Amino acid sequence: MIKKDHGLAAPQGMNYLQFRTSFSVQIVSLLFLCLCIGCQDSNSSNYRTEEPHSSNRDARESLIINDNERSFDAAITLSPEELKLEQSLFDLRHQYDSIIQRNNLPFYNKPFHDIKSFIDTTVLYNVFKSMPKGGLLHAHSGGITDINWLIDEAKAMPECYVFTNPDNGTYIFGQLGVFKEGTAPLGFISLKEKIKSDPNFETVLYDLLVLKKEALSPDLDYWSEFEKRFMRIGALISYRPFFKSYYKKSFSDLLKDNIKHLEIRYIFGGLYDFENEEYSNETIISDLNEVLAEIHEIEPDFTLSLIYTSFKFLSEQDINNALKEAFRLKKIYPDLIRGFDLVAEEDRGNPIAFYDSNWESLEALNAELDMDLALYLHAGESNSNKNTNVYDAVLLDSKRIGHGLNLVFYPELIKTVIEKDILIEISPISNQLLGYVPDLRTHPGRLLLKNGVQAAISSDDPSVFGYQGVTYDFWMVFVAWELDLKAVKKLVFNSIKYASLNELMKQKALQTLEKDWKHFVSTTNAMFASYER
Ligand SMILES: [Zn+2]
Numbered sequence: 001m002i003k004k005d006h007g008l009a010a011p012q013g014m015n016y017l018q019f020r021t022s023f024s025v026q027i028v029s030l031l032f033l034c035l036c037i038g039c040q041d042s043n044s045s046n047y048r049t050e051e052p053h054s055s056n057r058d059a060r061e062s063l064i065i066n067d068n069e070r071s072f073d074a075a076i077t078l079s080p081e082e083l084k085l086e087q088s089l090f091d092l093r094h095q096y097d098s099i100i101q102r103n104n105l106p107f108y109n110k111p112f113h114d115i116k117s118f119i120d121t122t123v124l125y126n127v128f129k130s131m132p133k134g135g136l137l138h139a140h141s142g143g144i145t146d147i148n149w150l151i152d153e154a155k156a157m158p159e160c161y162v163f164t165n166p167d168n169g170t171y172i173f174g175q176l177g178v179f180k181e182g183t184a185p186l187g188f189i190s191l192k193e194k195i196k197s198d199p200n201f202e203t204v205l206y207d208l209l210v211l212k213k214e215a216l217s218p219d220l221d222y223w224s225e226f227e228k229r230f231m232r233i234g235a236l237i238s239y240r241p242f243f244k245s246y247y248k249k250s251f252s253d254l255l256k257d258n259i260k261h262l263e264i265r266y267i268f269g270g271l272y273d274f275e276n277e278e279y280s281n282e283t284i285i286s287d288l289n290e291v292l293a294e295i296h297e298i299e300p301d302f303t304l305s306l307i308y309t310s311f312k313f314l315s316e317q318d319i320n321n322a323l324k325e326a327f328r329l330k331k332i333y334p335d336l337i338r339g340f341d342l343v344a345e346e347d348r349g350n351p352i353a354f355y356d357s358n359w360e361s362l363e364a365l366n367a368e369l370d371m372d373l374a375l376y377l378h379a380g381e382s383n384s385n386k387n388t389n390v391y392d393a394v395l396l397d398s399k400r401i402g403h404g405l406n407l408v409f410y411p412e413l414i415k416t417v418i419e420k421d422i423l424i425e426i427s428p429i430s431n432q433l434l435g436y437v438p439d440l441r442t443h444p445g446r447l448l449l450k451n452g453v454q455a456a457i458s459s460d461d462p463s464v465f466g467y468q469g470v471t472y473d474f475w476m477v478f479v480a481w482e483l484d485l486k487a488v489k490k491l492v493f494n495s496i497k498y499a500s501l502n503e504l505m506k507q508k509a510l511q512t513l514e515k516d517w518k519h520f521v522s523t524t525n526a527m528f529a530s531y532e533r
Contacts, residue, residue, distance in 0.1 A: 072449045073490035081521050086485035088528040092124045093479055108480055109439040111213040112429045113466060119475055127524055128474045131488075132516035134495035134509070135261030136254060136458055136470055138402050138425035140309075140343070142230045142237060143461025144264070145250040146468055147209045151202060153245065154236055155195050159274075161188035162205065174208035175232045178239045180274055208232060210466045213433050222435050223345045229464045240273040240287070247291045250468075251302065257469025258516070260301050261499055261509055265309040265341050265376075265402075268325065281325065285333055301512050305338040305500045307376045312342045312349025319358045323373075327365050330373050338500035339376040339399065346381045352392035359396050374500065378402035383436055385409045400425055400498055405436055407453075408444040414451055423454045423498035428473050428480075430460035440480035449487065456495040489517070 068074060078086065100107045107115060119125050154160045154176060163175040165187035171177075177188050184190075195202050211226050237246050254262055271279040271287075288304070295302050308326035310319055323340065330337040340362065342355070352359075359375075366373055379393035381403035390407045394416055401407070404424040407414060417424070426445040431437045437444070449455055457477060459470045474491075477483060496509045 067450065070450070070452050071487075072452050072454055073486045074452075076486045076490050078486055078489070079521075081525060082485055082489070085521050085525050085528075088525070089124065089127065089478070089485060092122070092127075093482075096122065096124070096479065108441050112432055112472070112476070113212045116466070116472070119472060122475075124478070125471065125475055128478070129469075129471045130258060130524065131471075131474070131520055132258045132260070132492065132513055133457075133470055133474070134259070134492050134513050135263065135303075135456075135499045136259045137263045137400065137423075137456050137495055137499060138427055138458035138460055139262065139264055140461050141264050141266050142233065143464045144254075144262075144468075145237075145246050145463050146253060147206060147463050147466070149249055150209070150233065150236070150246070150463075151205055153242065155191050155202070157242070158190070158192065160191045160236065162191045162194055163187050164189055164194065172228055172231060174205055176236045178235055178242075209464070211433055211464050212466065213435075222433070223348075226434060226461075226464065227345075234270075238270040238272060240271055240276075240279065243271060243284075244287050244291050247288060248294060251291065251295045251304075252298070253468040255295070255299050255302060257471055259469060260299065260512065260516075261303045261305075261496065261501065263305040263307060263338070263376075263500060265343060265378075266306040267309050267343075268329075281329055282332070285329070285336065289336075301509070303501060303505060303509065304336065306336055307339040307341050307500070308337055308373075309341045309343055312344040312346065316355060316357055319355050320361065323358060323362055323365070326373055327369060327371065330371055331369070334371075335502060335505070337373070339374045341376050341378060341402070343378055346378065346389060347384060347387055351387075352377060352379060352389045352396070374399045376400050376402070376500070380404040380406045381431075381434075381436065382406045394420065394422060398422060399500070403427065403431070404448070405431060405444050408447055414448070414453060418452050418454075421454065423456060423494060424448060425458045426455050426477075427458045427460035428476050429462075429465055429467075433465055440476055443477075443481070445477075446481045449481075454494055454498065455491065456498060457491050492517070 099105070157178075159178050159180065161177045161179055161184045163171040163173060163177065165171070165173065167173055168187070171185070171187060176191065177184065179185075179188065209229055209232055211222070211229055213222070236242055251262065268281045268284060269278070271284050273279075288306075292302070292304055308322070308329065310322040314322075319342070326337065326340050342349075342352070362373065362375070365371070375393070375396055375398040377389075377393040377396070377398040379389040379398070379401050380387065382389075382405060385406060387406055388410075390401065390404055390410065391413060393401050394413060397420065400423040401417075402425050404417075404426075407417065407424070424445065426443075428437070428440055428443055428445070431443065432440060445455060457470055457473050459465070459467075459473050462468055462470070462472075474488065477491075478488060481487075493510070493513065496506060496513055499506060499509065501509060
């Protein structure tokens with residue numbers, strides 16, 4: 001039995017020095033950034049000041065201690081039972097790593113879908129599936145429900161049609177529509193009939209609704225392909241008879257993934273049926289509350305927060321209207337409407353600073369109405385240092401930041417993020433599939449955690465990426481970032497600690513998570529013990 005995973009096993013045919021050299025080259029940029037930040041902080045009172053070291057060994061030891069004290073999970077101490085579980089997880093990871101090294105597999109820089117079938121066969125997948133994961137803090141209304149289920153439901157609906165002509169400026173190939181009999185525009189045919197006459201179309205449609213990097217030409221713009229996935233299902237999920245079952249399926253699947261709290265970046269408006277072209281936002285909320293009531297019959301502890309979301313490509317006037325509506329709803333549903341955000345491809349949309357007048361009016365409205373509509377801004381979903389949205393998000397006191405990938409370019413800002421205790425919502429698979437971080441070993445989140453930035457793991461739009469929940473994201477970071485259980489536990493508990501729940505609900509959710517976590521540790525240890533018998 002392997003007793004300790006240092007994550008430094010040398011591949012066959014390579015001695016330790018050679019391996020260290022190659023490993024160093026791969027992560028040299030990360031280490032460089034670490035050192036830069038470290039140098040600037042060397043006089044900080046947070047760090048040990050010691051007498052000159054008698055040898056390099058002492059100096060080395062001291063540097064390692066200081067680095068560990070800086071880490072985001074430094075406050076966590078594992079119990080003997082948790083340490084036992086950690087060793088079992090290290091053993092599993094070492095086994096996978098040995099297979100990867102022995103067969104020289106290009107595992108870590110493979111797109112998620114190329115390795116998903118391998119992940120599905122692993123014990124580690126089952127362990128992370130059963131792990132209580134607290135809250136999913138970063139998910140979008142159009143990206144959280146199983147696409148296979150969606151197609152099954154849609155093809156059973158006589159009013160559901162699909163556009164089968166090439167994109168024409170109004171509709172795109174594979175776009176779903178809901179129409180009364182005889183009213184479907186030219187190019188739409190009944191989905192049921194289409195699949196009946198061409199059974200392979202179901203697979204074609206699935207591939208049009210899920211973003212699989214390997215299925216797309218490298219010449220295609222991933223973001224435009226990504227957005228087409230939402231456009232294709234938009235009319236279906238806003239159709240009121242489908243709307244409730246869409247969310248019920250989503251919440252049920254999250255429960256199966258051991259997620260008990262969900263925060264949706266929610267784009268309001270557009271709910272319709274054949275009787276009413278557009279229902280009010282109150283109707284949307286009342287329908288969602290009905291779904292929640294049904295879910296509470298299965299799991300009374302499940303909670304939901306909505307972050308009112310608009311778009312980075314809209315005008316200041318549009319955002320002003322969106323803010324007014326967000327405040328209006330927040331006043332009626334204070335425990336459901338929790339914050340405000342803007343989305344769309346960041347490097348192409350307006351910068352956060354473009355909306356400065358809107359942020360001023362948000363502050364004024366919060367003060368005037370004695371409310372706390374907080375910001376939960378997407379920022380730094382970019383590889384460019386021309387994108388400085390993270391500065392604005394931090395200065396605007398965004399409670400959390402969605403993605404924050406290019407925060408690593410700004411060491412001084414990292415210190416402010418830590419001081420202000422802003423959480424970064426990291427969605428590793430989303431970042432890989434949208435082309436920001438092809439190899440997850442060099443994901444900026446890994447560096448941020450080591451520097452003491454708090455984070456939680458999310459999945460952004462899991463259904464568009466071909467899965468539900470957040471288990472795969474935990475699997476990927478545990479393996480690629482060589483995490484220990486202390487780090488995993490901190491990521492899980494952060495998802496409730498930094499949730500937008502009110503204090504009472506948060507304390508209750510934390511108590512539930514503590515209980516669930518203890519149960520998970522003991523049952524998983526028992527499972528590993530049964531393997532050894
Ligand atoms: Zn997002």
